[in-house]
Amino acid sequence: MRGGKVAVVGGSIAGCAAALAAYRGGADEITxxxxxxxxxADRGVGLAVHNSRYAELDSAGYLDADMPWVQLERRRWYVRDGSAAGPLGHEIGSMPFPFRTYNWGPLWRELRxxxxxxxxxxxxxxxxxxxADPEEAGAEVVTADGSERxxxxxxxxxxxxxxxEAVFASVRPAYAGYLAWRGAFPADRLPEPELWAPQDCAYVVFPGGHVIVYRIPDGVGGHRVNWVLYTAPPPDLDLGLGVDLRLTAPTSLPPGGLTRALTAHLTYVCDALLPPYWGDLVRATAPEELFLQPxxxxxxxxxxxGRVLLMGDxxxxxxxxxxxxxxKALQDATVLESAFATATTWPDALDTYDTDRTIAGAAMVDLGRRLGHALVEETPPWRSMDQTALETWWKQADGSGAFGGRELRR
Ligand SMILES: Cc1cc2nc3c(=O)[nH]c(=O)nc-3n(C[C@H](O)[C@H](O)[C@H](O)COP(=O)(O)OP(=O)(O)OC[C@H]3O[C@@H](n4cnc5c(N)ncnc54)[C@H](O)[C@@H]3O)c2cc1C
Structure with a gap:
């Protein structure tokens, strides 16, 4: 299938990959x-990509070695323990963790x-x-400047x-009931860096949540420390968001935009629930490096x-x-490229894409709910767990073994 005019709405990771897929699939005009x-390009936070998924996306031409990364090898699970566990806390156990970490900004810049x-x-x-065209022969994109068919x-x-919203108006994102505080800062600010090996990803757990910490490239040859802390704020705490979380879903807050109550709750978690090293690490984040994602x-x-297709988030x-x-977003693009390359009509290409990605997307949403339940909503008795208990619990939580993404079948 060659030719045609394609509009991509959004130019982030999914949008750049979509433009690439449409170009390689033979579209004539892409906006x-x-x-x-x-x-x-200024977004300086981290994301992690499983080595096997990286290999597939590299061979498909959507990721490559020019995009700076840090190779992780092990995931170590720590819990606060008042005894002589040391500043990192008690290590419950560890697991292989073959992930590459990326800095969002440089990754996007390369993809762009x-x-x-x-x-x-x-x-x-x-x-x-x-x-959307009622005849399903095209669609129209409307901006403040006018419209394009x-x-x-x-x-x-x-x-x-x-x-x-235009095609599935009733589908709304559902608030999961907890928040992610996120931060990233230059690695030279790290307290006692020798205590924590560069190839280690730390999962520091507490009742009702955890913080994940790993290093990412800074894009200019050094490293940044990246962390994400997941927990539900106490239901009776006024977060200063101007909404009641029991009634209204919260929105993201940009760097520097945390309310006093949200900062205070983070401080409480650092002081009372995290081992000292990890509490200090989170506290080393400046207010303008701190943001919130519900x-x-x-x-x-x-x-x-019809002629409307969804990709990524x-x-x-x-x-x-x-x-x-x-x-998931990059895999969407590779499947779209293959669908364009093998189909002879638009409906055929769209059907092929839809069948593959609807199943894959639903499976990842299910996995996210299961992991959210196990890691945040109904946490196990961390302090009484050992390596064997940790492995058994993780196996149950991960279920299908799709953590890090499902295998791409092309
Ligand atoms: C806390 C957290 C941690 C994460 N960690 C990982 C990880 O470790 N590994 C991993 O693979 N993924 C991770 N992710 C997920 C990942 O960041 C996203 O799934 C991925 O970036 C795909 O994003 P997207 O391009 O679909 O959407 P987005 O990045 O949200 O981009 C949408 C784009 O569309 C633009 N836009 C929106 N509306 C309009 C409009 N009306 N007109 C024009 N443009 C518009 C926006 O400006 C934006 O640039 C994490 C996400 C979160 C929240």
């Missing part, structure tokens, strides 16, 4: 609409660099809505997608509707415990 005006010049990238242009609209516009998940009923958001959100 990417990105609401943000040029700030994407792979998008050929013939693709029109329109930063600073928000799409207001998408009008295309053969296919790809919604890569994240979890509050206007493209999804946990959501959902599954769109399908990945396509616009289609499904799996809770980040899966360690595979970016992988």
């Amino acid at each position: 990417v609409y990105e609401r943000a005006a040029g700030r994407l 660099g792979h998008v050929p010049d013939c693709v029109t990238f329109r930063p600073g242009v928000a799409v207001d809505t998408v009008r 295309v053969d296919l609209v790809i919604g890569a516009d994240g979890y509050r997608s206007v493209v999804r 946990m959501y998940d959902y599954t769109a009923p399908r990945y396509t509707s 616009a289609a499904t958001v799996a809770r980040p415990h899966t360690g595979a959100g970016a992988v």
Whole structure:
């Protein structure tokens, strides 16, 4: 299948990969609409990609060795223990952890660099809505400047997608009931770095949550320390968000935007629930390096509707415990490229994509819920666990063994 006009809404990881898939699949004209005006490369937080998923995405041409990474090898589980456990806390056990970590900004910059010049990238242009064609022969993208009629609209516009809203209006992200505090800072600020090996990922657990800590590249030859702390705030705590969490789902807060109550709760977790080393590490984060992401998940009923296609977080958001959100988005793109290459008509290509990705997306959302339950909502008695108990518990939580992403079948 060759030719056609494609509009991509969103120019983040899924959007850049979608443009690349459409180009390699033979589309004639591709436009990417990105609401943000040029700030994407500044995002300095981490994400992790399983080595096996990396190998598949490398061979498919969506990731490569030019994108700076840090290789992790082991995941060590620590818990606070008042006894003589040392500053890192008591090590419950450890597991192999073959993941590469990335810094979002440099990863995006490289991916954006792979998008050929013939693709029109329109930063600073928000799409207001998408009008699906009742005959299913095309669709229209509407911006403040006017509208464009295309053969296919790809919604890569994240979890509050206007493209999804246009075709599946009733599907809304559901708040999972807990929050992720996130931070990243230069590694030279790390207290006693020799206590924590560069190839180790720490899972520091406590009743009702955990913090994950690993190093990421800083994009200029050094490292940053990246952490994500998941827990539910006490239900009676006024977080200063102006909403009652029991009634209204919260939104993300940008770096420097945490309320006093949210900062105070983080301080409480550092002081009372984390071993001293990890509490100090989180406290070393400056307010402008600290932000908040409430946990959501959902599954769109399908990945396509007529000539509208969803990709990445616009289609499904799996809770980040899966360690595979970016992988899922990049896999979406590789499957779309193959579908374009093998199909002879638009409906055939879209059906092939839809069948594969609807199943894959739902499986990752399920896994995210299971892991969220085990790691945050109903945590086990960490202090009484040993290596064997930890392995048995993890096996149950992971279930299908899809942590880090499902294998890509092309
Ligand atoms: C706490 C946390 C930790 C994570 N850790 C990992 C990890 O370790 N490994 C991993 O693989 N993944 C991880 N993820 C998930 C991963 O970051 C995302 O799944 C992935 O980046 C895919 O994003 P996306 O491109 O679909 O959406 P987004 O990155 O949300 O991009 C959507 C883009 O669309 C633009 N946009 C939105 N609306 C419009 C509009 N109307 N018009 C034009 N543009 C618009 C936005 O500006 C944005 O640039 C994590 C996520 C979280 C929250």
